[in-house]
Amino acid sequence: MTAPGTTVRRPAGGPPGLKIVLTGPLGIGKTTLVGAVSDIVPLTTEARMSAAGDDISHSPNKVTTTVAMDFGRLAINDVTVYVFGTPGQQRFWFMWDAIVHGAIAAVVLVDTRRLQDSFRHLDYIERRRLPFVVAVNRFPNARSYPPAQIRDALTLDGEVPVIEVDARDRDSVRRLLIALVEHIIATTPIPARVAS
Template identity: 65%
Template sequence: MTVLPAAAHPPAPRSRPGPGLSSLKIVLTGPFGVGKTTLVGAVSEIAPVTTEARLSAAAVEDTTHVPAKTTTTVAMDFGRLSVDGVTVYVYGMPGQDRFWFMWDALTLGAAGVIVVADTRRLADSFRHVDYVEHARLPFVVAVNQFPGARTYPVADLREALALGPEVPIVDIDARDRDCVRRLLIALIEHTLRTRSGILAPHTAAVDQHDPTFQPKEHP
């Protein structure tokens, strides 16, 4: 397990997104095994910091849809990158309910949140969407497309997750750097619109759910 040294832990940015912004904190949430650690590793320009521990025989995690997964995040993931001159700090939260007490601390100072979802088990994302909505943080939903998983129209996903028309839904492959960068840009733009008070109803141009999207084959 790799633990982030205290000196390397950047302070949570306190300023709201806007002109002259130099840094931004973004948080990833979502259920166990949905791809948060992979996403951080794909996009970080530094060696990502992880707190992965091996699953024990007594582990309570449901690995039905991720049978090859042998580790779980027990504190957080951390990565850093630059987007259009803004330093973006990315924190991945542990997804299990038993780690809920850490969520408030990790979202402190966050400008926005990405809720990562898996269409094979959308119900597992309900708690994470509810948490972010209760925290009144701008967020987007990233649908990590696993091979063999069904794809659904945006309207069906929006209804299933009870999302308002202003919440962007983005198809991603969590291992693809360019794909993840586009996701982060979508969140930053959504955050700017939200906090500027110019949030408009969703349109097809904002929903980035591409019916031709084909995820890479997982090894």
Template identity: 50%
Template sequence: MDFKSSDTLREGPRIPGPRSEDHLPDTVKAAVKVVIVGGFGVGKTTMVGSVSEIRPLTTEETMTQAGIGVDDNYGSETKTATTVAMDFGRISITEELVLYLFGTPGQERFWFLWNGLFEGALGAVVLIDTRRLEVSFDVIGRLEERGVPFVIANNAFPDGPRYPADELRQALDLDPHVPIIECDARRRASSRDVLMTLMRYLHELALARV
């Protein structure tokens, strides 16, 4: 199932109870916290929504004129809502392992929330937009400062320029071992591939420390 937009789900005045598919399976023995980070409008809410097996929690608010001159929406001019706290979803990797996904707000004025979202995170996905690579620099820097391992997911927008992985690595000043993968955040299978790449990378790092 693909996720076509990042619109907040609206259920009306009645608060629905948990669905059967929202319950954590009894077979689960381990859970891992993963953060989805990136600049404004790169597709974080879309990725969480596309891959989550439960109804995703979003904290989107309608964008207003108050953000003009404050939020950089270049490349996302048609975007009408923005995450102001976090997105949350869950995906089972195996019957025994689940990932809890936390999407961070992209605008710099909400970055004070990141510290709490990073607490306990085993790894991160950095979503990038090749039309605006510069919005990823501070994001990557913050992860490196906190020592959070991450992979780069190039969310391939139709009008975005294409660059070889080596050029992206150089432009983002990445270590040679950091994985770079292309993805379409709207597609469940593509987003799941990104998370599997992160899990394999974390496994490699764990083996290297043994």
């Protein structure tokens, strides 16, 4: 597999692709989200958890974890979107730079029961100056808060979209990614966006 760059050149001058990174803490729904939305059988690198040093209290039934990354692909109109999920376990964080390389934007997943667990992921994406949206994955016993309140709690810039998602639901995840693509269009200068 090649590591797609910011824009992935397609054969015969076809439309470009967008590389998007999906990040968030362990058990937040990254693998679920990629599996729900991918047009191809997603590449996953699940392995049985060792859980050394990782908090899995919010996913007590979680027995596997993503060792390297998740990878999925989908078409949004005539754009191919490649989604790369970061590994959750702390001891694999060294891989993030490789996974983020060439990405044009990111989704940071949060859970209202543990917003603080996503701070590190937000910091990382902000430092890389990637446009991003915050996706609130609604778990059954999590409270719902208005986006403005979540934005305040995460001290996000006003322009960062905060969007509720059900990571298990294809249409919900597609809406999220469409919002991300719209956010990219609104915030990225055209020459950086499209390679001919």
